[in-house]
Amino acid sequence: MLDRVPTKPNRYAVYDDAHNFIRYEYHERADEPTQVGDALNKANLLPDTVATALGLTGNPQVKDALEKIKTLVDGNTTLANSKAQIVTGSYTGTGTYGVSSPVNLVFPFVPKVVFMSSIDTNGGIISPATGGNTSELSSFVMDCGSLNNNYSTFSQINNNVQMFVKKSSDKKTISFYSDTARKQCNESSYRYCYTAIG
Amino acid sequence: MSVIDSLITNRTGGFYNHTDLNRVEQAFEYLQNKMNSEYGFALNLTIKTNWTMADLAQIGARSAMETYRQNVATIRNALTMQTGTSETPSTMRFLTAKEANDIEKILQAVEVLLNNISAAWFYSGEIYSGEVF
Numbered sequence: 001m002l003d004r005v006p007t008k009p010n011r012y013a014v015y016d017d018a019h020n021f022i023r024y025e026y027h028e029r030a031d032e033p034t035q036v037g038d039a040l041n042k043a044n045l046l047p048d049t050v051a052t053a054l055g056l057t058g059n060p061q062v063k064d065a066l067e068k069i070k071t072l073v074d075g076n077t078t079l080a081n082s083k084a085q086i087v088t089g090s091y092t093g094t095g096t097y098g099v100s101s102p103v104n105l106v107f108p109f110v111p112k113v114v115f116m117s118s119i120d121t122n123g124g125i126i127s128p129a130t131g132g133n134t135s136e137l138s139s140f141v142m143d144c145g146s147l148n149n150n151y152s153t154f155s156q157i158n159n160n161v162q163m164f165v166k167k168s169s170d171k172k173t174i175s176f177y178s179d180t181a182r183k184q185c186n187e188s189s190y191r192y193c194y195t196a197i198g
Numbered sequence: 199m200s201v202i203d204s205l206i207t208n209r210t211g212g213f214y215n216h217t218d219l220n221r222v223e224q225a226f227e228y229l230q231n232k233m234n235s236e237y238g239f240a241l242n243l244t245i246k247t248n249w250t251m252a253d254l255a256q257i258g259a260r261s262a263m264e265t266y267r268q269n270v271a272t273i274r275n276a277l278t279m280q281t282g283t284s285e286t287p288s289t290m291r292f293l294t295a296k297e298a299n300d301i302e303k304i305l306q307a308v309e310v311l312l313n314n315i316s317a318a319w320f321y322s323g324e325i326y327s328g329e330v331f
Contacts (some may be wrong), residue, residue, distance in 0.1 A: 003237065007280050009317035037321035047238030 001046040001061055085109045088195045093118075095181045095188030099151070099164070102177040103186050110171040111196035114142040116185060118192045144174060151177075201228045202309045205302040209295040216249040218298065219266065223247045225305045226269050229312075237312060239276055243269045263290040274304050283307045 014022040038044055051060045054068045087107060094101075105114065117139040142154065144167060151164040154176070163183060165176040178184040185192050201224045226245050233239040244265050253259060271286040284300035284307070287293060 001238070003315045004318060005277055005311050006314045006318050007311075009314045037323055039316075039319040039321050040325075041238065041315075041319050043236055043238035045238075048240035049238075052240060 001042045001051070002059060003042045085198045086195065088193070090191055090193045093181060093186040093188050093190040093192060095186065097178060097181040097184040097186055099177050101186075102175040103184060103192075105174045105194060105196070107172050107174070107196050107198065109196075109198040111144045111174065111198040113197050114144060114174060115195040116140050116142065116192065117194075118185060118187075118190050142174065144171070147174070151175075200309075201225045202306055205306055207299045207303045207306065209299050211295050214293050214298050216251050216254060219249040220247055222270075222301060222305070223249070223266070225302070226273065229273055229305060229308055232312060233273075233276060237315065241272065241276065243272060245269070260291075266290060270301050270304055273308055277308060277311050279304075279307060279311070 010026050010028055012025050012027055014025055016022060042048075046060060046062050046065055051065065054060075054065055054072075056064055056068060085108075087109070089105070091103070140154075142165065147165055147167040149166055149169055151166045154163045154165040163176050163178045163185075165174065167174050176184065181187045182190075201221070204221060205225060206218070206221070223245050224247050226243055227247060230241045230243050230245070234241055246262070246266075253262075267287060267290050274283070274286055284303040286304065287297040287300060
């Protein structure tokens with residue numbers, strides 16, 4: 001961006017209606033401002049440091065800077081959306097179970113995998129290896145890519161343990177139920193922790 | 199008052215020594231600071247304001263003098279100068295009195311144009327987009 005470079009600053013030419021030159025005049029402000037205001041100039045609109053920082057060359061204008069900013073924002077947005085996202089959360093079991101009372105996990109992005117574990121009322125983490133009853137699903141990894149909009153079976157440890165799982169149409173909600181609260185990861189007063197990666 | 203007021207443009211002869219270099223280098227510094235802070239430029243001159251006679255006898259003085267000359271060119275080229283403005287000397291070797299005067303005339307001319315530029319600025323709230331004044 002370039003500032004105008006006058007050799008006779010504030011000189012104006014006066015013409016009649018037929019555009020015949022009458023004279024030169026010099027105008028200067030005499031408005032006694034209480035506040036001078038900010039100049040509309042290169043230094044305030046698009047200094048060279050900002051133009052360079054944006055990667056602009058030649059004689060860039062403010063519109064070029066704005067366009068470049070949008071390009072950079074769009075590019076970063078695309079990049080951010082392509083990177084792995086992770087979220088953790090927990091809930092306390094309510095004791096309900098069954099197809100009418102599924103557990104619904106809602107995520108801010110489409111999860112690719114969900115890790116689930118549970119903590120019993122005494123604070124200990126229950127795992128299939130130490131939870132006693134190996135028929136109980138209390139920690140598992142869910143491959144969300146294999147789910148669809150209808151409930152399908154998901155089992156771990158052995159085929160006697162079944163949980164039914166589906167994902168929502170926008171793929172951001174995972175719902176599951178089973179035939180007991182414990183199998184459904186919804187036992188009353190138990191805290192269930194999850195980690196989703198997408 | 200600024201260093202620009204101390205520039206010398208009416209030599210008829212004499213020697214170009216460290217006092218001349220320091221005066222001009224201070225003018226470089228003054229103009230660079232002014233142009234960068236008030237006019238939106240991003241000049242990055244290599245400036246030395248403590249020249250001594252011994253420095254001029256050092257190996258590398260020729261290179262340093264070329265840097266000095268390039269500073270003049272950079273400042274001059276930052277604005278579109280008025281027709282008739284002195285040209286930057288092509289070399290600092292065997293500098294003539296006229297060329298020494300030209301260097302300092304250039305810096306004076308740049309200061310004049312910078313002041314002209316700021317005298318013609320409009321301020322926020324004064325004009326509308328597309329308005330002709």
